[in-house]
Structures are given as C-alpha cells and as structure tokens.
Amino acid sequence: MSSETLLEINKLKAGINGQAILKGIDLTVNAGEVHAIMGPNGSGKSTLAQVLVGREEYEVSEGKVTYQGKDLLDMSVEDRAREGVFLAFQYPVEIPGVNGTYFLRAAYNEQRKYRGEEELDAVDFLALVKEKMKVLELPPTLLQRPVNEGFSGGEKKRNEIFQMAVLEPTLAILDETDSGLDIDALKTVAEGVNKLKNSRNAQIVITHYQRLLNYIVPDFVHVLYDGKLIKSGGRELALELEERGYDWVVAEASSTAALAS
Amino acid sequence: MMTHTLQTPSDGVIGDYVRSHESFLKELDSEQPSWLRSIRSSGIAHFSEQGFPGTDQEKWKYTNLASLRKTCFPPVAGSEISEEQRVEILSRIPEKLEGERLVIVDGVHCGSLSERSNNLKFQFLPFSSMVKNSDNRVDSYLGRHIRHDQNPIVALNSAFIREGVFLEMPSGLQIEQPLHIFYVDTGKKSGSAVHLRHLFIAGSNSRVEIFEHYISLNESHGFTNVVTEVFVGENASLEHIKWQDQNRTSYHISNLAVAQESGSRFTSHSISTGAAISRNDIHIKLVGERTESFLYGLYLGRGNQLVDHHTVVDHLKPNSESEEIYHGILCEKSHGVFNGRIHVHSEAQKTNAKQSNRNLLLSRDSWIDTKPELEIYADDVRCTHGATVGQMDEQAVFYLRARGIPEPAARRILVGAFAGEITQRIPLASVRQSLQSYLLEELSRIPLEICSR
Ligand SMILES: Nc1ncnc2c1ncn2[C@@H]1O[C@H](COP(=O)(O)OP(=O)(O)OP(=O)(O)O)[C@@H](O)[C@H]1O
Numbered sequence: 206m207s208s209e210t211l212l213e214i215n216k217l218k219a220g221i222n223g224q225a226i227l228k229g230i231d232l233t234v235n236a237g238e239v240h241a242i243m244g245p246n247g248s249g250k251s252t253l254a255q256v257l258v259g260r261e262e263y264e265v266s267e268g269k270v271t272y273q274g275k276d277l278l279d280m281s282v283e284d285r286a287r288e289g290v291f292l293a294f295q296y297p298v299e300i301p302g303v304n305g306t307y308f309l310r311a312a313y314n315e316q317r318k319y320r321g322e323e324e325l326d327a328v329d330f331l332a333l334v335k336e337k338m339k340v341l342e343l344p345p346t347l348l349q350r351p352v353n354e355g356f357s358g359g360e361k362k363r364n365e366i367f368q369m370a371v372l373e374p375t376l377a378i379l380d381e382t383d384s385g386l387d388i389d390a391l392k393t394v395a396e397g398v399n400k401l402k403n404s405r406n407a408q409i410v411i412t413h414y415q416r417l418l419n420y421i422v423p424d425f426v427h428v429l430y431d432g433k434l435i436k437s438g439g440r441e442l443a444l445e446l447e448e449r450g451y452d453w454v455v456a457e458a459s460s461t462a463a464l465a466s
Numbered sequence: 467m468m469t470h471t472l473q474t475p476s477d478g479v480i481g482d483y484v485r486s487h488e489s490f491l492k493e494l495d496s497e498q499p500s501w502l503r504s505i506r507s508s509g510i511a512h513f514s515e516q517g518f519p520g521t522d523q524e525k526w527k528y529t530n531l532a533s534l535r536k537t538c539f540p541p542v543a544g545s546e547i548s549e550e551q552r553v554e555i556l557s558r559i560p561e562k563l564e565g566e567r568l569v570i571v572d573g574v575h576c577g578s579l580s581e582r583s584n585n586l587k588f589q590f591l592p593f594s595s596m597v598k599n600s601d602n603r604v605d606s607y608l609g610r611h612i613r614h615d616q617n618p619i620v621a622l623n624s625a626f627i628r629e630g631v632f633l634e635m636p637s638g639l640q641i642e643q644p645l646h647i648f649y650v651d652t653g654k655k656s657g658s659a660v661h662l663r664h665l666f667i668a669g670s671n672s673r674v675e676i677f678e679h680y681i682s683l684n685e686s687h688g689f690t691n692v693v694t695e696v697f698v699g700e701n702a703s704l705e706h707i708k709w710q711d712q713n714r715t716s717y718h719i720s721n722l723a724v725a726q727e728s729g730s731r732f733t734s735h736s737i738s739t740g741a742a743i744s745r746n747d748i749h750i751k752l753v754g755e756r757t758e759s760f761l762y763g764l765y766l767g768r769g770n771q772l773v774d775h776h777t778v779v780d781h782l783k784p785n786s787e788s789e790e791i792y793h794g795i796l797c798e799k800s801h802g803v804f805n806g807r808i809h810v811h812s813e814a815q816k817t818n819a820k821q822s823n824r825n826l827l828l829s830r831d832s833w834i835d836t837k838p839e840l841e842i843y844a845d846d847v848r849c850t851h852g853a854t855v856g857q858m859d860e861q862a863v864f865y866l867r868a869r870g871i872p873e874p875a876a877r878r879i880l881v882g883a884f885a886g887e888i889t890q891r892i893p894l895a896s897v898r899q900s901l902q903s904y905l906l907e908e909l910s911r912i913p914l915e916i917c918s919r
C-alpha cells in the first residue's frame with residue numbers, strides 16, 4: 206500500500222550561532238504513520254521539532270523540507286500551524302493573563318479562517334471543548350486559568366495534547382510529552398493521541414522511554430545521534446534500545462561510516 | 467485661615483497668573499463667601515512665591531513642566547455646548563453605566579448632561595451650587611489633608627477654586643450604584659486651565675464607588691489641575707476609579723490625598739491613557755489601625771507622552787495592609803515615571819506593605835524611570851517591593867504563533883493580558899469593558915516593535 210507522503214526531510218542541516226546541531230537529516234513520513242524518534246540528551250531531537258515549526262533562532266544551512274508538496278521552510282510560523290503542523294512543546298510556555306479558553310478559541314478560529322470556514326462562536330466552541338475534555342480527562346478549571354500558568358508539569362503536557370485534540374493537526378510532533386506524566390496520565394494521553402490518529406494524518410513522537418510506545422505504537426523508530434539519524438527500525442528497536450542503551454547503535458554506525466570512507 | 471496681601475504683581479508668567487487671578491475674582495464677586503475668599507487669596511500668594519516646580523526638585527526630576535512655565539493658562543468658565551457635542555459627550559459614557567452622574571464641561575457643572583435623582587440619602591453635589599446656596603460644609607474639610615503651602619500646584623488650584631464635586635456619605639449608608647464624575651474639555655478655549663477641587667467624605671461604615679473620567683473633545687491645548695481630598699471613616703469602604711483620557715496635547719496634573727480611619731478600606735484604580743504630560747500624585751495616610759489600601763495603576767504611553775505617577779503610603783498606626791500594583795505599557799517615544807514610597811512610622815508595627823511596578827517597553831525609544839522608596843521605622847513589619855522593566859516575552863509570542871495566531875494579534879493578546887491584570891480589578895463591568903475595548907483598539911494602531919537592547 207502506498208500512501209500519500211506528508212513530510213519529506215532532505216539533508217537538513219541546522220544550527221544556532223554558527224554551531225551545527227542538525228547535521229544532515231533525511232526522513233519521510235507518510236499519511237497514517239507514526240514515527241518515534243529516540244536519542245540521547247542533546248542529540249538534536251527538540252531542535253528538529255523546532256525547525257519544523259519554524260523557530261527563527263535556528264539557521265537552516267542546507268537541505269529541504271517538503272510538507273504536503275509545499276516548501277515548509279518557506280512558510281511563516283503561523284502558516285505552518287494553519288496548514289496543520291502542530292508541536293506539543295517539551296517545555297510549554299506560561300502565558301500570564303491570557304485565559305486558556307480564549308487563547309484556544311483564537312487559535313482554532315484562525316485556522317478556520319485560513320481554510321475559509323466560518324468562525325465558531327463562544328457557545329459552540331465551549332461545546333467542542335467539553336467533548337474533547339472528556340476524552341483527555343482534563344479538569345475543566347485548567348481552561349479557565351491563564352494558559353499554563355502555575356500548571357504542574359503533567360498538567361502542562363496534558364494541556365498540549367488537549368490543544369492537539371481541538372486543533373486536529375495533520376502532522377503532530379510530540380516532544381517528550383510522556384516525561385513528567387504519571388502512569389495513569391500517560392495512558393489517558395496516549396489514548397487521546399490514538400483517537401486522533403487516522404489515515405490522513407501522521408505523528409512524530411519524540412521520547413526517551415519505550416514505555417510510551419507500548420501505548421502509542423510506532424510504525425518506525427529512529428535513533429538521532431549527534432545531529433544525524435543513525436539507525437531506523439520497527440517498534441522492536443525501541444525495546445532493544447531500552448535494554449542495551451545507545452552505545453551499540455553508535456558503534457555500529459561509526460563502523461559503517463568507517464567502511465564507507 | 468490667614469489672609470495674604472499681595473505685593474505688586476511680579477513679571478513673567480507668575481505675574482500673568484496674578485493678573486489673571488485678579489480678573490477671575492472680579493468676575494466672581496457674588497459667589498465669594500469669606501472662607502472661599504481667603505483660600506483663593508492664600509492660594510495665589512503661595513503659588514506666586516513658589517511658581518511651578520523645576521527639575522532640580524527630586525520629585526520633579528523626570529517631569530519637566532517647562533511648557534507650563536512658559537505661558538499663563540487662564541481659567542475657563544464653562545461653555546455652551548452644541549447638539550453635536552452633546553451627542554458626542556453622551557457617546558463617551560461607558561455603556562450600561564447607570565446611576566448618579568455629574569458632568570463638568572470646561573470647568574463648570576453642566577446640569578443638562580448630569581443625571582441626578584431627588585431625595586438621595588447622601589450628598590453628591592457640584593461645588594458651585596453649594597457655594598450658591600451658602601452651604602459651607604466644604605470649609606471644614608478643605609485643605610485638611612493637602613496643604614497648598616507645600617505644593618504650588620495645589621496652591622494654584624486653591625487660587626482658582628470654583629468647581630468640583632462634594633460627596634458626603636452618611637454613616638452606615640452603603641450604596642451599590644457607582645457615582646460617576648465626568649469631566650469634558652471641549653477645547654473651545656485653547657491654552658486655558660481648569661482647576662477642579664473634589665471632596666469625598668465617607669462616614670463610618672459607609673460604602674461607595676466613584677468613577678472619575680476625564681476626556682477631551684478635540685486636540686486643543688489645555689491644562690487640567692485636579693485636587694481631590696478623601697476622608698474614609700471608620701470601617702468605611704471607598705473605591706475610586708480614575709481614568710484620565712484627555713487629548714495628547716494637554717497637561718493633566720492631579721493630587722489625590724486620602725486619610726483612612728481605623729478598619730477602613732480604600733481602593734484606587736488610576737488609569738492614565740491621555741495627556742501630553744500627566745502627573746498623578748497619590749498620598750494615602752493611614753491614620754487609623756487595621757486599614758486596607760489597594761493602589762492599582764495602568765498607564766499607556768504612545769507618541770511623545772509622559773506619564774508620571776508618584777505615590778506615598780504613610781503607615782502611621784499598627785496592623786495595616788497596603789498593596790500597590792502598577793503596570794506600564796510604553797510605546798513609540800513615550801516616557802513613564804513611577805515613584806512609589808512606603809513610609810512605615812515607628813508606631814506602625816505589624817504593617818504588611820507590598821508594592822510592584824512592571825513595565826513593558828514596546829519600542830527602542832520608549833523609557834521608564836521607576837523607583838521604589840521604602841522608609842521603615844518599625845521593626846515588626848513585612849514589606850516587599852519589586853520593579854521590572856522588560857520587553858514582550860518572545861517565547862510566548864512564538865507559542866501563540868505556533869498555534870496559528872498571526873504575530874501582530876499575538877503581540878496584542880500579550881499586551882492586552884498585561885493590561886488586563888490591572889483592568890480586571892475594576893469592579894464596574896461597564897467601565898472595565900469600555901476600557902478594555904479602548905485598549906484593544908489603541909493597541910491595534912500602534913506598531914508593537916520587537917526590540918532587543
Ligand atoms: N537555543 C539554543 N542555544 C544554544 N544551544 C542550543 C540551543 N538549542 C539547542 N542547543 C544545543 O543543541 C543541542 C541539541 O539540543 P536539543 O534540545 O535539540 O536536544 P534534545 O535531543 O532535544 O535533548 P533532550 O533529550 O535533553 O531534550 C544541545 O547541545 C543544545 O545545547
């Protein structure tokens with residue numbers, strides 16, 4: 206079965222202040238797929254996610270990213286979001302004074318406007334929110350508070366997935382959404398993510414723990430090391446990484462590199 | 467009160483003020499009871515001795531009144547308003563703001579625009595009508611807490627005292643509906659001054675909310691000088707909301723002096739969005755024990771505006787609490803000044819005083835001079851203060867954009883939220899909403915620059 210290619214990353218190199226972080230990434234994500242990216246601290250996982258959503262601090266020095274046939278790197282941050290790219294942040298920002306529901310309705314309506322659809326009024330939006338809240342078992346009071354302000358670590362993560370549920374992105378990137386979640390929250394969040402999955406969208410899940418992948422089952426697992434994807438495999442690779450760590454993958458990759466040169 | 471005899475009028479602007487005062491008195495001949503006469507003459511005497519304060523004085527270091535020193539602003543004495551102006555004035559009243567309203571146009575009470583019911587259980591009167599009716603209650607309060615021998619601008623106000631609002635709440639009376647004082651500058655006489663004198667007396671256990679609103683109808687060049695004295699009796703509660711939105715070619719100077727008796731509560735919301743130069747002095751004296759004072763402020767500067775707030779909270783007795791939060795939004799070439807003094811006298815044990823001043827600088831050319839001043843002479847107290855000066859949180863801007871909200875809207879949302887932390891404390895929904903939509907509209911017109919310095 207050949208499905209539509211959603212995202213194609215070609216030889217992507219990016220860095221900050223002249224320091225290289227991503228050193229040539231190639232990755233293809235088709236509709237209906239779930240990809241997991243694992244890798245040691247500081248290997249560039251979050252940088253990859255941030256570059257995909259358009260964080261301006263990072264300079265892309267080489268490579269190309271095509272999303273639904275369009276040049277992703279050429280789009281503004283807000284247009285990427287409105288085209289359906291969503292990042293659940295590793296460290297969601299606290300926004301004092303901005304009410305959660307107000308914020309989310311503004312975001313939701315911006316996306317509808319972009320697609321030429323009618324905006325939702327407060328009443329209809331509240332109905333939508335209530336339905337999505339049930340799925341994620343989010344305490345209703347969280348949305349009445351300013352965005353993320355004073356939220357616990359786990360609440361912030363759940364709020365990210367809640368936003369994802371409301372915005373229904375085509376390409377969702379989850380950056381360590383599992384860290385800081387207790388076991389029950391992890392299950393609810395994973396169930397929420399799975400419910401959003403369909404044949405027209407895709408998910409990239411960044412994690413350190415194979416535990417999450419018991420609930421969100423990936424089609425592919427990739428290892429990012431020092432700015433490069435050095436190994437890809439099926440879900441069993443995650444189990445192996447959990448057991449054996451990264452050293453063997455690194456050794457394997459450097460011997461292949463040595464052979465090649 | 468002592469009467470002063472004036473020497474020969476001096477030269478320059480001071481001389482012009484003295485002469486202007488003479489013709490002012492001549493016009494008023496019939497409305498001069500002796501107590502008023504003595505206030506007026508001692509006022510001009512003190513003013514002519516001191517003149518306008520200069521930047522060599524610590525309190526006026528950042529606010530230069532050079533333009534006020536250059537020419538004399540003679541007093542205006544009311545205007546006829548056209549039907550068109552009448553419609554405009556009414557349209558500027560926040561929607562659904564009901565209740566008693568006194569409208570003052572160009573320095574004189576305008577009966578046809580005011581809303582007044584008969585048989586009120588409290589006194590809410592224009593100063594001028596009290597004088598006309600030989601009602602001398604004002605005399606015993608006037609100048610009790612604000613002395614013009616130490617403040618030339620208050621002295622100038624006393625010299626030209628003529629209009630203002632007198633409020634007296636009898637003991638135990640608590641009213642729900644707010645009282646509205648609406649000041650309108652029609653700009654008919656550019657280069658003129660209005661000196662308003664308000665007196666609010668809340669008897670023990672009374673409760674009242676007052677909304678004071680200042681606007682201009684056009685871009686004339688005027689000087690508004692307001693002096694307000696407030697007495698909050700035992701266990702009384704008085705909430706004062708002042709929104710100064712005069713045109714950006716005018717000067718607005720305001721002195722608010724408050725005395726609080728035991729168990730009382732006073733809340734001030736000071737919103738400054740207008741005037742070329744505005745200066746707000748707020749002085750709170752906690753003369754009783756167990757008092758609560760809340761001082762909230764929001765200032766928005768754009769163009770070349772200068773917005774200055776000087777506040778003093780004098781803790782004189784034990785067990786009192788004060789909280790002060792001021793937010794400033796400074797755009798384009800505007801300049802903000804904030805000076806907050808907390809003075810805890812030796813007797814004022816167990817004082818709990820908090821102060822915070824946060825500023826958003828939204829352009830490279832805007833700036834703020836902010837300074838807390840703590841003077842603490844009691845040992846068992848809790849005082850905290852903090853001032854911040856910063857730009858917009860770019861992480862937050864990115865977060866909103868990454869959810870599809872366009873950058874300009876994202877910036878407006880964040881600035882709006884910063885303002886909202888103050889406006890949401892205003893207890894009158896109609897005023898709050900009108901202010902919030904005003905801010906939203908203003909912010910959509912200003913480029914909210916990204917600036918790293
Ligand atoms: N804004 C930045 N400024 C300077 N260095 C940065 C910045 N962002 C990333 N880096 C550096 O780039 C490297 C990759 O960081 P990144 O956050 O992408 O790692 P990660 O794989 O997500 O790590 P972790 O598992 O700890 O989340 C690190 O060495 C980091 O210090």
Ligand SMILES: [Mg+2]
Binds near residue numbers: 250251252295381
């Ligand atoms: Mg990371």
